[in-house]
Amino acid sequence: MSTDVPAPLENDEHGSAKARAPRADAQRNLDTLLQTAAEVFASSGVDAPVREIAEKAGVGIGTLYRHFPNRAELVAAVFRREIDACANAAEPLAAAHPPFEALSLWIERYVGFVATKKGLAAALHSGDAAYESLPPHRNQRLIPALRGLLDTAASAGEIRSGVDAYDLLNAVGSLYMSVRDEPGAESARRMVALLIDGLRYGATGRPEA
Amino acid sequence: MSTDVPAPLENDEHGSAKARAPRADAQRNLDTLLQTAAEVFASSGVDAPVREIAEKAGVGIGTLYRHFPNRAELVAAVFRREIDACANAAEPLAAAHPPFEALSLWIERYVGFVATKKGLAAALHSGDAAYESLPPHRNQRLIPALRGLLDTAASAGEIRSGVDAYDLLNAVGSLYMSVRDEPGAESARRMVALLIDGLRYGATGRPEA
DNA sequence: CTATATACGGAACGCTGTTCCGTTTAGCAA
DNA sequence: TTGCTAAACGGAACAGCGTTCCGTATATAG
DSSP states (O other): OOSSOOOOOSOOTTSSSSOOOOOHHHHHHHHHHHHHHHHHHHHHOTTOOHHHHHHHHTSOHHHHHHHOSSHHHHHHHHHHHHHHHHHHTHHHHHHHSOHHHHHHHHHHHHHHHHHTOTTHHHHHTTOOGGGTTHHHHHHHHHHHHHHHHHHHHHHTTSSOSOOOHHHHHHHHHHHHTTOOSHHHHHHHHHHHHHHHHHHHTTOOSSOOO | OOSSOOOOTTOOTTSSSSOOOOOHHHHHHHHHHHHHHHHHHHHHOTTOOHHHHHHHHTSOHHHHHHHOSSHHHHHHHHHHHHHHHHHHTHHHHHHHSOHHHHHHHHHHHHHHHHHTOTTHHHHHTTOOGGGTTHHHHHHHHHHHHHHHHHHHHHHTTSSOSOOOHHHHHHHHHHHHTTOOSHHHHHHHHHHHHHHHHHHHTTOOSSOOO
């Protein structure tokens, strides 16, 4: 144990901060791990063993643990990434479809995200510190995305105005959260459809004055 | 592996059914296990290791597993027992206190049961077959108990009538379910108090005609 | 091309739930 | 009281988990 550090020169590339450039294979492995983990979680649930993920990603467990300090962090990273992907899907949809259709398609997309996350609710309530950042992150990314779609559709007169994005997001999420069996999923699907139809009730039918 | 059974005489004590009398030590160990498990679950959560329970109960793990085929069955058995204890607490309370006070004390008792069950919600959503019988059992035992207290208090004019026992039970349960930190518990406590006060609003103030 | 910080792989550890089987014992009959 | 036996016990052993550790391999700067 040396008492002094070997003069780390305290800066790097463009002379500002502290981080080195990441090695190319490391970045590639990180991407592969995130993608593989997402697939495994979707098919086997978030309780899938880390060894299975490492194996399917074609890396050793040591590699997995260098990128994520523990399995909870890996799960959280996957969720964050999927939240981002879902949020980012709003803009292209808005550009390619009429307002209500874009809104409808995005909610479908969001349902697709929530429904495949078996064990998400349990994970959130587990008290693990790694999951604490997820609800804020969800709110920060998803609510503005949904609000934009709602506003656009309302301005076009295709849905009523005054619907709160946070409420709608939570409602749809709750309907699908902790759905385990097929009849439950069918019931949830019907309820979400009802919710969306409800948005159209009381719409003006024409662009706002 | 013998092909024929050794003539089990097909009946027992009072000549009716099929079960033998259980050995005394077996019964004693079963009781000890249930009680110890309840204490351990209350202090460490339902994820406590089975070895810890067996050790604190002063038995081997083999003994634990003879009485319960797996840990989920043990957890379910503890919950069933506590549900029964909670239901059975209603009658003595009704006999020893005025109607509204009895109702209030029982709800406090119920809260004490729900609040200490960290991980119960997650367990119920886990999809394990051992837990499937718990919600029906809760409904069958707790709803009549609460309904009796509500009816008595309503008849005495101490609370309004027409409050559904199932609704109230679920409301109180939801408020405390998945409460992990102290501020959450305080908030839940206040909300339950509000609920109980709400029962008194619109009461006649005198026994029904 | 060489040197080295960086990243990799997987054996190994400690902790789970669960199984298995040799040993002990409660309860009955003589 | 003393055997006898089915019933119950105890805990070593196994498989699978998350996580740690460290010798080995390699991407990349100079």
